[in-house]
Amino acid sequence: MFGLVDAVSFYARAEKVFDPSIRHKPVVVLTNNDGCICAVCPIARQLGVPKFVPYFKVKSFLAKHDVVVRSSNYELYADLSERMMNVIARYSDNHYVYSIDESFLHFKNFSCVDNWHEYGHVIRKAVWRETRLPVGVGFGPTLTLAKAANHASKKLSGFDGVAVIDDKVSRKEILSRMSLTDVWGIGNKLGKRLSILGLKNGWDLANQSPKAMRAQFGVVVERTVNELNGMPCLDWDEIGQDKQEIFSTRSFGQRVTDGHALKAALASHASIVATKVRRQGSLVKRLVVFASSSPHDDSYYKKSVIYEFPTATDNTLKLVGAISYVFDSIYSQGISFYRCGVGGVELESSQYQQQDMFTLSVNNPPLMKCYDQINHRYGRGTVEVAVAEKNEKWSMRRNFLSPRSTSNWSEIPKIIC
Amino acid sequence: MKVIPVYIEAGISGFESPAAEYRELNLSLEELLLQHPNATFFGLANGRSMEGRGIFNGDVLVVDRVEHISNGSVIVANFNGCFVCKIIDTDNALLLSASDEHKAIKITESDDFQIEGVVNVSFRLHKKLPVLLSCLG
Numbered sequence: 001m002f003g004l005v006d007a008v009s010f011y012a013r014a015e016k017v018f019d020p021s022i023r024h025k026p027v028v029v030l031t032n033n034d035g036c037i038c039a040v041c042p043i044a045r046q047l048g049v050p051k052f053v054p055y056f057k058v059k060s061f062l063a064k065h066d067v068v069v070r071s072s073n074y075e076l077y078a079d080l081s082e083r084m085m086n087v088i089a090r091y092s093d094n095h096y097v098y099s100i101d102e103s104f105l106h107f108k109n110f111s112c113v114d115n116w117h118e119y120g121h122v123i124r125k126a127v128w129r130e131t132r133l134p135v136g137v138g139f140g141p142t143l144t145l146a147k148a149a150n151h152a153s154k155k156l157s158g159f160d161g162v163a164v165i166d167d168k169v170s171r172k173e174i175l176s177r178m179s180l181t182d183v184w185g186i187g188n189k190l191g192k193r194l195s196i197l198g199l200k201n202g203w204d205l206a207n208q209s210p211k212a213m214r215a216q217f218g219v220v221v222e223r224t225v226n227e228l229n230g231m232p233c234l235d236w237d238e239i240g241q242d243k244q245e246i247f248s249t250r251s252f253g254q255r256v257t258d259g260h261a262l263k264a265a266l267a268s269h270a271s272i273v274a275t276k277v278r279r280q281g282s283l284v285k286r287l288v289v290f291a292s293s294s295p296h297d298d299s300y301y302k303k304s305v306i307y308e309f310p311t312a313t314d315n316t317l318k319l320v321g322a323i324s325y326v327f328d329s330i331y332s333q334g335i336s337f338y339r340c341g342v343g344g345v346e347l348e349s350s351q352y353q354q355q356d357m358f359t360l361s362v363n364n365p366p367l368m369k370c371y372d373q374i375n376h377r378y379g380r381g382t383v384e385v386a387v388a389e390k391n392e393k394w395s396m397r398r399n400f401l402s403p404r405s406t407s408n409w410s411e412i413p414k415i416i417c
Numbered sequence: 418m419k420v421i422p423v424y425i426e427a428g429i430s431g432f433e434s435p436a437a438e439y440r441e442l443n444l445s446l447e448e449l450l451l452q453h454p455n456a457t458f459f460g461l462a463n464g465r466s467m468e469g470r471g472i473f474n475g476d477v478l479v480v481d482r483v484e485h486i487s488n489g490s491v492i493v494a495n496f497n498g499c500f501v502c503k504i505i506d507t508d509n510a511l512l513l514s515a516s517d518e519h520k521a522i523k524i525t526e527s528d529d530f531q532i533e534g535v536v537n538v539s540f541r542l543h544k545k546l547p548v549l550l551s552c553l554g
Contacts, residue, residue: 018458020495024529086455130456130482132533406458410548415478415493415500417464417514 001116001139001166002146002232003105005088005123008134008154010101011039014080015070017132018405018413026067030055033251033397034071054296071398079406083131091123104143120153120162140165143234144227147184148174148202155182175202175228185224190217202228243280248272249290249341253397256337262291263331266323267388269342274316275375277344278368281351283312284344287319289326291340303330312348313362316371319344320385450538456482460493460500461549462539467491467502469515476541477549478502484535491536496522497529502536 007013011029016022026044028037037058040049047065049058055069062069081100089095094106113119120137127135138149145165152163152174165171175183181191183202194217199205206228214222223233248269256262266289277284290304305326309318323342374383403411421440451457462476470491472478480493488507493500496512503512503522512522524530542549 020500020529020531021498023495023498083455130453132482409459409546412477412549413458413460413500414463415460415480415502417462417467417472417474417502 001107001110001113001141002143003092003107003120003123004098004102004138004143004146004150005105005127005135006102006150007084008136009039009041009045010081010133011072011077012041012044012070013133014077015068015073015402016041017080018076019402022068026065027070028062028067029070029072030400031072033253034399035251038072056296069400071401073398073402073404075404075407076402080131080133084127084133084135087127087130088123088135091119091126104146116164116166117162120164121160124161134161137162138165139163141230142227142232144184144224145171145230148178148182148228151178151182171206171228171230172203175206178202180205183224183228185220190221193217243282244347245343245345246273246276246280246282246284246347247341247343248276249339249343251339252337257333257335259327259331259333262337262340263323263327264388265340266291266327266330266342267320267385269340270319270323271316271385271388273342273344274314274319274368275372275380277319277347278314278372281349282344282347283314283350283363284319285309285312285346285348286344287322288343288345289323289330290342291330291337293335294338297336297338301332301335303332305329306345309362311362312346314350315363315368316385317364318362320387323387450479450540451481452537453481453483456534458482458534460502462502466514466516466519467504470504472502472515472536472539473541475545475549476539478536479538479540480534480536482534484537486532486535493533493536495529495531495533496524500533505532 012027015027015029024043026047026049027041028044028049029039030036031038034055036052036054037049038051040051044067047067049062049065049067077100084101085095085097085103088103088105092105092107093110094108096104096106098104107113116139120139123137124135127133136150136154138146138151138153140146140149149163149165153159153161156163156174156177163170163174165174178201179191180186180194180199180201181188183205186194186205194205199208205225208225210222210225213225226233250265250269252265256265270287270289273284273287285308287307287309288304289307290302292302293300307322307326309322313319319342371383375381403413405411405413421442447454458480460478460480462472462474462478465474467473472491478493486492486505486507488505490505491502492505493502494505494512501512503514505511506513506521510524512524514521
C-alpha cells in the first residue's frame with residue numbers, strides 16, 4: 001500500500017500557526033518579491049480570491065474584504081515542514097519527502113494496519129497535534145492512486161480528510177469524479193489532447209488500452225493508465241528522479257536599468273544553477289539566459305538567448321563566463337528590467353559523460369568541491385565569482401513578512417500572562 | 418546528530434590524554450528540558466499574572482503541544498486571538514491566574530479558545546539578553 005500525505009494550503013496555514021489573531025481570517029501569501037498570490041487559505045478561497053494573479057491587480061479587492069496579506073516566510077515554512085515530515089515518518093517503514101508539503105509513504109511489511117481509513121486519521125491527528133497543520137491523507141495500491149485518493153480526501157465532498165482506494169468500487173467512485181488534469185502526470189496540454197478523444201475524467205482514462213495510449217502519447221501515459229488500474233509501474237526511486245531542467249530566476253526588488261547590475265544578477269543566477277547542477281551530479285550542455293521588463297508594462301521587452309557549451313560542464317566559472325558571451329544580445333539601454341534568470345536545459349549525467357579526446361576537460365572538480373564545501377559550511381555566497389556581486393536592489397522584497405517564530409530568538413511569539 | 422570528535426593521530430603525538438577514553442557527549446540543555454522537541458515552541462512571557470507559579474515578565478516559556486493536559490496544568494492557549502499563559506481549570510472551564518490581582522476568566526461558547534500546549538518548563542534570564550528584549554517591544 002502507498003500513501004500520500006500533504007498539507008492543506010500549506011503556506012497560508014503555516015502563517016496561522018503562530019499568529020492566533022488571523023486564524024479565522026482570510027489569508028493569502030505572496031511569491032518572491034511580493035509579486036503574485038501563491039497560496040490562499042480556505043476562508044480566502046471562499047471569498048473568491050484567485051491564485052497566481054499579480055498582487056497589484058487584486059490589492060483593492062483584498063483590502064475591501066480585510067484579507068491578511070503575507071510575504072513568503074521561508075524560514076518558518078522550512079521549519080514547520082520539517083516538523084510535519086518528522087511526524088509523518090513515524091507512521092510507515094518507507095518515507096519519501098516529495099516536496100515542502102507532500103510526503104509519500106510506502107507500507108511494505110505492514111500487516112498491523114487493518115483499517116486504512118482509521119490509520120489515516122491517526123496520522124492526521126498526530127500532525128495536527130504536534131504542528132497545528134491540517135493534512136489530507138490518501139491511500140492506494142499505486143503511487144498514482146494514492147495521489148488520487150489524496151486529492152479526493154481534500155477536494156471531493158463526502159471525504160473527511162482521508163480517502164482510501166482499495167477496491168474497484170472506491171477506485172471508480174474517486175476516479176470518475178476527477179478531471180483528467182487532476183490525475184498525477186496529466187498536464188494541461190496532455191489533458192486537452194485526451195479530451196479530444198472524448199475522455200472526460202480519470203475513470204475514462206483508466207479504461208483506455210495501455211498499448212493504444214503508449215502508441216499515441218508515449219510510455220508515460222501508458223504507465224499512468226496501468227497505475228490507475230492498480231498495477232504499480234513507478235518505482236519508489238523514480239519519483240525522486242533528477243531534474244531535467246534547472247532554473248534560477250527572480251524578479252527584482254526594484255527595477256534595474258544599469259547593465260552592470262543586470263549582469264551581476266545573471267551571473268549570480270548562473271552560479272546558483274551551477275551549484276544545483278552539481279548537487280544532482282549533472283552537467284549543463286545548454287544554458288538559457290533571459291531578462292525582461294514586466295508584462296504589465298506598456299511595451300513589454302523580453303530577450304532570451306541559448307548558449308551551447310562545446311562540452312557539457314558543471315563548472316561555475318564556465319557557466320558564469322557564458323553570461324558574458326550572451327549579455328550584449330540581452331541587454332538594451334533604456335529598458336527597466338523587472339525579471340531575469342538562467343536555466344540549464346540540456347542536462348547530462350556527469351557519471352556517463354562522453355569524453356572528447358581532442359578537447360581538454362573544462363571541468364574543475366577539486367576547485368568546485370572546495371567552493372561547494374566552503375559555501376555549505378559558511379553559508380551561500382561566502383565565496384562567489386566576482387562579477388556576481390550582491391546588490392541590494394535585487395535582494396528579495398518581503399514587505400509583509402511575519403515573524404520567524406521558530407528560528408530567531410528576537411521573533412518568538414509574545415504570550416500574555 | 419551530535420558526535421564526539423576523535424582526532425586522527427599522526428605518529429608523533431606526545432602522551433595520550435588519560436581521559437580520552439572517558440569522553441562523553443557534552444550536556445545539552447535541549448535534551449534536559451525538551452520532552453518532545455518536534456512539538457515544542459518557545460514564547461516570551463508578557464505580564465505578571467503568573468508570578469505565583471514562578472513565571473515572570475520576560476521569562477521564556479517552553480510550550481509542549483504533546484504533553485497531557487490535566488486540571489491545574491499551566492497552559493498556553495489561543496484566547497480570542499491572543500496567546501495567553503494561564504492555569505486551566507478543566508472542571509469549571511476557567512482560566513486561573515497565579516496572582517491575587519487577576520480574576521479567573523470564564524471560558525464561554527462565544528470565546529475563541531484552543532489550548533496550544535503545556536508549560537512544564539520556563540526559564541528566566543537574570544541578565545537581560547538584548548535579542549529577547551526586542552520582542553517585548
